[in-house]
Amino acid sequence: MKEQNSHNDKDVFLAKWLAGEFSDDTLKILVSETEYHSFLKIRKGIDTYEALDTSTDDSFNKIQEHITKSKQQEIGKVIPLNTNRWLLSIAASIVVLFGLFFILGDDIVTIETNYGEQRTIVLLEGSEVILNSKSTLTYDKDNWENNRELSLEGEGYFKVKKGSTFTVVTDNGNVQVLGTQFNVNSTTDLFEVVCFEGKVSVSTKAENYTLLPTNTVRRINGFEVEQWETRDTNPSWIEGESTFKSVPLKYVITSLEAQYNITIEAKDINRELVYTGSFTHKNLNTALKTVFNSLQIRYSEKEKGNIYLSTK
Amino acid sequence: MSKDQQNICQEKTFESVYKQYAKDIRRFLFYKTQDLDKAEDILQETFIKLWDNCGKVKYESVKSYLHTIATNTFLNMIKHDKVVRKHQESLVNHKDNESPEFIMLEKEFMVKLEHTIDSLPEKQKEVFLLNRIEKKKYKEIAEQLGISVKAVEKRMHLALVVIREKIGNI
Numbered sequence: 001m002k003e004q005n006s007h008n009d010k011d012v013f014l015a016k017w018l019a020g021e022f023s024d025d026t027l028k029i030l031v032s033e034t035e036y037h038s039f040l041k042i043r044k045g046i047d048t049y050e051a052l053d054t055s056t057d058d059s060f061n062k063i064q065e066h067i068t069k070s071k072q073q074e075i076g077k078v079i080p081l082n083t084n085r086w087l088l089s090i091a092a093s094i095v096v097l098f099g100l101f102f103i104l105g106d107d108i109v110t111i112e113t114n115y116g117e118q119r120t121i122v123l124l125e126g127s128e129v130i131l132n133s134k135s136t137l138t139y140d141k142d143n144w145e146n147n148r149e150l151s152l153e154g155e156g157y158f159k160v161k162k163g164s165t166f167t168v169v170t171d172n173g174n175v176q177v178l179g180t181q182f183n184v185n186s187t188t189d190l191f192e193v194v195c196f197e198g199k200v201s202v203s204t205k206a207e208n209y210t211l212l213p214t215n216t217v218r219r220i221n222g223f224e225v226e227q228w229e230t231r232d233t234n235p236s237w238i239e240g241e242s243t244f245k246s247v248p249l250k251y252v253i254t255s256l257e258a259q260y261n262i263t264i265e266a267k268d269i270n271r272e273l274v275y276t277g278s279f280t281h282k283n284l285n286t287a288l289k290t291v292f293n294s295l296q297i298r299y300s301e302k303e304k305g306n307i308y309l310s311t312k
Numbered sequence: 313m314s315k316d317q318q319n320i321c322q323e324k325t326f327e328s329v330y331k332q333y334a335k336d337i338r339r340f341l342f343y344k345t346q347d348l349d350k351a352e353d354i355l356q357e358t359f360i361k362l363w364d365n366c367g368k369v370k371y372e373s374v375k376s377y378l379h380t381i382a383t384n385t386f387l388n389m390i391k392h393d394k395v396v397r398k399h400q401e402s403l404v405n406h407k408d409n410e411s412p413e414f415i416m417l418e419k420e421f422m423v424k425l426e427h428t429i430d431s432l433p434e435k436q437k438e439v440f441l442l443n444r445i446e447k448k449k450y451k452e453i454a455e456q457l458g459i460s461v462k463a464v465e466k467r468m469h470l471a472l473v474v475i476r477e478k479i480g481n482i
Contacts, residue, residue, distance in 0.1 A: 015468035019443075019450060038476055044415050045425045050444050051348050056334035059356050060327070066360055124365060145361070146388045 018043060107142035113154075115261030116281070118238075123148075127166065128159040132237055134258035154258075155185040157235050160198075172219075173204030182211075183235040189221035190251055194230050220248065236278060243278040252279075252291055260284050264307045269297055320374065321366035329374055330359055337382050343419040344386050354389065358382045421479070428478045436471040439464055 009016060013030055016022045017039075028036050113119050113131045121129045121137060124144040131137050135154025140147070148166040160166045160177050168175040168184050172191030175184050180198020185191070193202050195211035202209045202217055207225070209217050214229040228245070236243040242255050250271040253264050259281055273295055279287035288307065292299050302308045320326055337358060341351035358381045362369060369377050432440060442448045442456070450468070454461045 012462065012465035012469045014472040015450070015465040018468065018472065035476065038479070039472070041415050041417070041421070042425070042472065042475055042479065045417055045422060046429075046444055048342065048348070048417055048422065049426060049429070052335070052339050052342060053445065056330070056338060056355070059334065059338075059352050059359075060330055063330070063356050063359050063363070066356070067363055124368075126364065143384050143388065 014039070018046075107140050108138060109141050110136065110138045112136045115257075116259050125163055126161045127163075130157040130159075130238055132156065132258075152184055152186060154187065155183070155237070157181075157183045157238055173202060176201045176203070181234070187251070187254065190218070190247075192216065192218035194232075194235065196230075196232075196234055220251075237281070240281040241278050242281065244275055246274050246276050249273040249275050249295065255279075256287060256291065260287070262305045262307055264299075264309060265302075266309045269309045269311055318371040319366075320362065320369055320371060325371075326363060326366065329362070333375060333378055334359070337378055340379065341382055341386060343417075343422070344383075345389075346414075346416055350389070354382060354385050357385050361385075424479055425475065428475050432471055432474060436467045436474065439467040440471045443468060 013022060013027070017024075017027045024040070027039060031039065111119065111121055111131060113133055113135050116133050118133065119131045121131060123129065123139070124141065125148075127148070129137055129150070132155035135152070135156060137150055137152055137156060139150035146164055148160075148164055149169065150167070151169045153170065156168070158166070158168065158177070159181050166177050170184065170186035170191065171188075172186045175182065175193055177198060177200045180200055181196040182198075182200045183192075183194045183196070185193075191204070193200065193211065194216040195213055197213050200211040200215075202211060204219070209215075209227075211217060214231070215227065216230050217225065217227050219225045226246075232243075242252075242259065244252055244255075248271065249269075250266070252275050253266055253271070256262070256279065257264055259279075262284070275291065275295065277290060277294060279290045281287075288299050292309065296311070298310045299307050300310075318325070320329060334355060338351050338355045341354050342348060345351050345354070358378055361381050362374070362378060429437070429440065438457070439453055442453045443450065448456070450461050450464045454464045457464070
């Protein structure tokens with residue numbers, strides 16, 4: 001173009017420049033440095049102004065594609081983890097809730113189940129937690145999908161959707177998965193994790209373990225770490241029955257109390273007796289019978305909700 | 313019927329929510345990302361999250377929900393995207409000497425620009441919009457308006473002068 005005739009173009013050069021007929025270098029000659037930068041910014045602003053005005057249909061199409069695709073691909077891997085509230089330094093690294101440490105204050109969610117209560121919690125991205133009786137689950141809603149951490153006290157069965165690392169934090173150790181099914185049981189002196197599907201990593205103060213399906217890891221304070229293969233496909237408590245494998249009686253008692261909202265006086269019996277068996281959630285008498293008859297322990301209801309144990 | 317209209321899990325409702333807020337969210341995200349492609353990406357992620365949680369979001373609070381999710385998604389992108397940080401850092405350092413590679417468009421600037429375009433004198437505004445929004449060349453505009461190409465160029469030039477004057481040195 002006639003860039004030499006800038007004198008003739010003095011009232012049109014900006015239009016020519018914007019249309020691309022004049023180069024940026026040409027503009028630089030025609031205006032001051034400050035004006036030059038201003039016009040560059042204005043041009044970018046105008047381009048953006050136009051772009052922000054264009055239709056958002058393309059994005060909508062992509063959104064629809066994604067939704068259709070994910071409907072077809074939904075995979076739920078659930079690893080039941082049994083973590084008793086024991087401070088077992090469970091070998092399996094179970095990444096359980098980290099929620100407490102990331103709570104920013106407003107978006108913390110705490111769910112607490114009552115005696116005999118089981119609750120299913122659906123998390124923001126679709127993962128599920130089934131919380132057993134007298135258990136507490138805490139997590140931070142804010143930023144959940146990128147930071148899937150929760151705190152667990154008690155017992156929970158986790159069905160984790162594929163996504164960012166899912167971590168369950170307990171007093172006994174952490175459980176970490178990428179989309180699996182596991183059960184975590186963590187009470188004061190017991191920590192048990194069972195992997196039902198997928199891969200679970202459990203870390204405690206002492207060790208790290210990686211669990212594959214059916215791997216179970218448990219540590220009861222004062223005892224060696226135990227590892228075995230479960231034959232279940234999901235934890236029994238979900239289906240109304242609590243199962244124990246060589247567990248000191250005191251923990252079975254705690255479970256009975258949590259399930260039925262009773263207190264059990266056990267000072268006159270040996271609470272370290274090892275129990276293998278289960279009890280039903282549906283009937284207290286049946287449950288008491290199952291547990292204590294096998295151990296030859298007498299039980300009597302001194303007053304409503306208070307059971308007294310003695311030896312025969 | 314109104315229950316359906318309020319249920320985001322209904323595809324029609326979801327689509328109408330999208331149509332209502334998408335541009336606003338995209339603009340909101342552009343100011344943060346300074347990148348239209350990233351803004352569109354996060355826009356998509358935001359609405360996908362809305363869909364995934366459609367049962368848990370109240371229709372009345374969908375606007376703030378969208379803004380919250382968009383912001384959080386953006387913040388997460390920042391954490392993992394050092395490139396954006398580099399740009400922002402270089403911006404702070406080169407405030408008075410904008411590097412040719414990156415010019416930041418602040419929200420205030422864009423708001424003022426839009427307002428200025430909107431209040432351009434009639435003749436200039438007409439040419440400006442025909443050229444920039446409808447993508448018509450000066451020649452086409454001249455034919456359409458029945459004036460010379462030079463006249464079109466003059467109006468466009470003036471529009472830019474006005475914009476420059478009004479926006480100043482932002």
